[in-house]
Amino acid sequence: MSIKDKLEHIKSGIPEKVTLVAVSKTKPNEALLEAYEAGQRVFGENKVQEMMEKWEALPKDIEWHMIGHLQRNKVKYMAEFVSLIHGVDSLKLLKEIDKQAQKHDRVIPCLLQIHIAEEDTKFGLDKKELEELIHSEDFKAMKNIKLVGLMGMATFTSDETQIRKEFAHLKSIFGDLKQQLPNISVLSMGMSGDYQIAIEEGSTMVRIGSSIFGSRNYS
Numbered sequence: 001m002s003i004k005d006k007l008e009h010i011k012s013g014i015p016e017k018v019t020l021v022a023v024s025k026t027k028p029n030e031a032l033l034e035a036y037e038a039g040q041r042v043f044g045e046n047k048v049q050e051m052m053e054k055w056e057a058l059p060k061d062i063e064w065h066m067i068g069h070l071q072r073n074k075v076k077y078m079a080e081f082v083s084l085i086h087g088v089d090s091l092k093l094l095k096e097i098d099k100q101a102q103k104h105d106r107v108i109p110c111l112l113q114i115h116i117a118e119e120d121t122k123f124g125l126d127k128k129e130l131e132e133l134i135h136s137e138d139f140k141a142m143k144n145i146k147l148v149g150l151m152g153m154a155t156f157t158s159d160e161t162q163i164r165k166e167f168a169h170l171k172s173i174f175g176d177l178k179q180q181l182p183n184i185s186v187l188s189m190g191m192s193g194d195y196q197i198a199i200e201e202g203s204t205m206v207r208i209g210s211s212i213f214g215s216r217n218y219s
């Protein structure tokens, strides 16, 4: 199947209100253009340098999402153009995003990453850290970031019950947070292997790479 066909196949299987982020990391510009020509406008990258190069080379109406773990010293390179930062997992990082956004006179939408998986290799805040962050004076004072929701990654396992449980847990944290911050609307969960379960559990944004662009070669 071509990229266009795979994209259309995936889109026909997800509700219209769920945003599809086409995860294009490691893929060449031609592959992104093929998806672009099929109507895709939202792309996800996990390396700042790579995202910048693609932003410079590709059409300007693309929305670039940073989905990877982000180092503070890299924020400045994408503050001008990034549309949504998914993996924010500390107040320090949020403060840096706020500072860099201010330099460009922008408000950058952000998601806080919540740790829901069993593996401790996956980044993210726990519930207590989330509460502390949103109640801090520093957070309340930030003018150039906008917290729009949460993001999480399930354990890499074939155990569907486990994955479902983790997504349901994230959805419940999202629901609790929405009581305090009624304007949040984005729940980013689900990748190629588990997005159907994620949508059943309340995802509003799925990040799909290999099912659109084929498997990645990191060598």
Ligand SMILES: *Cc1c(COP(=O)(O)O)cnc(C)c1O
Pocket: 023, 025, 046, 067, 068, 153, 190, 191, 192, 193, 207, 208, 209, 210, 211
């Ligand atoms: C790579 C990546 C994805 C996409 O993974 P696929 O399994 O290829 O769909 C989604 N989210 C994050 C955070 C990623 O790093």
